[in-house]
Amino acid sequence: MGIRRWACAAFGIAIAASVISGCGGGSDDTEKSANGLEKTELKVGTLPIVDDAPFYLALKNGYFKAEGLKVTPMTLANGEEGITRLQSGGVDVAWSSYPNAIMATDSGKVQLRIVVDGYTATKHLFPVLAMPKSKIKKPADLAGKKVSVNGLKGLGPLLLSSALKTAGVDPKSVHMVATPFPQMPAQLQSGAIDAAWITEPFVTQASQKLGATEIIDTATGPADGLPIAGFVASGAGAKKYPKALAAFQRAMAKAQALATNRAQVEQILPTYIKTITPQVASTITIGSYPTSLNKARLQRVPDLMQEFGLIQNHLDMQTMLLSQSQ
Template sequence: MMLRRDGARSALRPLRLLTGVLAAITALVTLSGCSLLGDRSDASGPTRNGLEKSRVVVGVLPVIDLAPLHLAKKEGYFDAEGLDVELQVTPSGPEALNKMIGGDLDIAFSSYPAFIAAQAKKVAEVRIVAESYAAKENTMMLMAGRDSPIHNPREVSGRRVAVTSTGSISDLSVKSAVKTLGGKPETIQFVPMAFPQMEAALDRGDVDAALLVEPFITKASKNIGARPVLDAASGPTAELPLAGYGATAEFVAKNPKTVAAFQRALLRAQREAEQDRTKVEALLPEYAGIDKETASLLKLGSFPSSLEPTRLQRVPDLLNAFGVIDQRINVKDMIVPLPH
């Protein structure tokens, strides 16, 4: 998404805490002596292949979305471009954004709302350098517990629904789908919690439903008999772009050849992951802690290999429509064109 997974240390899907990013950004701004758009002080000089930098530090999470990144590193695609890509695990997408703005990361992985919020709040000039993950049918599911009173989407109105955060793709996707189906999204009682906590909350009846992503959809179905109520990636949110890679405008301007090399290597892996899910399944136990059986059963979203403005524009428009940001952001201005 990006739709986050905030605070989860195991494999999670692409939803992120928009409120968390705003808090993190606010804290960052108040730190004296911190350059909001500063490049890393240890930037290397010109390198082989004519790159401005050979070493690039990328903030990551142990989530399904990042399978192509790990594939590119494992198969030597970054090496072939003259890049030494260091992966630095961060607690969340917003925290990765925070570190990127502060100069501790060159590139950050996050759900798109975090990038768009930073841009809308004028905290930083953020650029999207590559896509990571997009929703597919049944990859963002509103699940009900075995004894939940919810049996269809209209019955979600007025109920308690677990989401990773409010003001993010997590709750906005539910609101959008419920509204489209004739429900009353404004009456839903959203209960923020981390994905790993949702299965137990459903089983105890603490919430009536939960917005889950993989591998938690598969696990909840298998462990407690959770049942689907609503595909949150349907209707207006079908195939919604969820997460990608961002950098500051200053980093992109100073390192155009380095960014292009990163894009080329990653796009090669994105295409392979999209065409052959066995490559994704093989990597998930290694970096995401998902067992082989679950990896073979879970539903995968898509791994886009383009940066198409019209499609990505759906994310800021959704945030604007539900009042998360108070202005229309033109995502085209944030996109770094892909190399030919």
């Protein structure tokens, strides 16, 4: 009888422990019962670039915390890595340029959903620069020359091709070479490249330190005000965690609105981009930060990509948008 009583008591303790554990130890269940979210911890792939300023404003000002989220930034090497880590489950949300996300979706290998429309081009944000003593003085002079872009597929070739065509220059006459943005000023100075398709803060740094001059502004004409990049999630993640992603959207909407105040952006940039000083932050060109997902605006990107052969088929951007929660 003693053994039976001990066994029953042990069984009862185990059941009680199981109940207590179920109430306090299972993270997803606990999070859902606590605030209605499927999960409260999100890993977010980010890049140390001007585009991501609203994300860091949201962290600084507690916007994610106010929505019941604990958000951990995961630094990416580039936008392509973000898509790869979304597929593997390494991150829940990732920053990506729209051309990269659209090409990945168009390939049929991955389903992506745009959670936040992050950044929009403005004039002089993506110029082509050449050294002051270069013989390149106008767009036509770029024919036959080496022009660096940050990748041979994606935003660089798209904007450069569009601007060249608008200026009456055959995009195929320009030899595009892949170069990371941070290396462009040095390669420009050494003569390894003839010109650089470049963005901030490297535009300002190359202009101030090297005297580099603008040959053509690629964020004009068909690319004037073009959506550039945003935060995306996998299709599977969007189905599994709709409330958590809606909370992320709400927090980012506040931060995107705050980022319309340039002073806020200038203050946050040096905190996560170590190469930017407060002085540089006060002088660089900064694009705009949308506060909503607009299908008509975003549709411009795949339409322009199809025109220049980056994708073969028409893509309806509505299929990539994650509905916004009010």
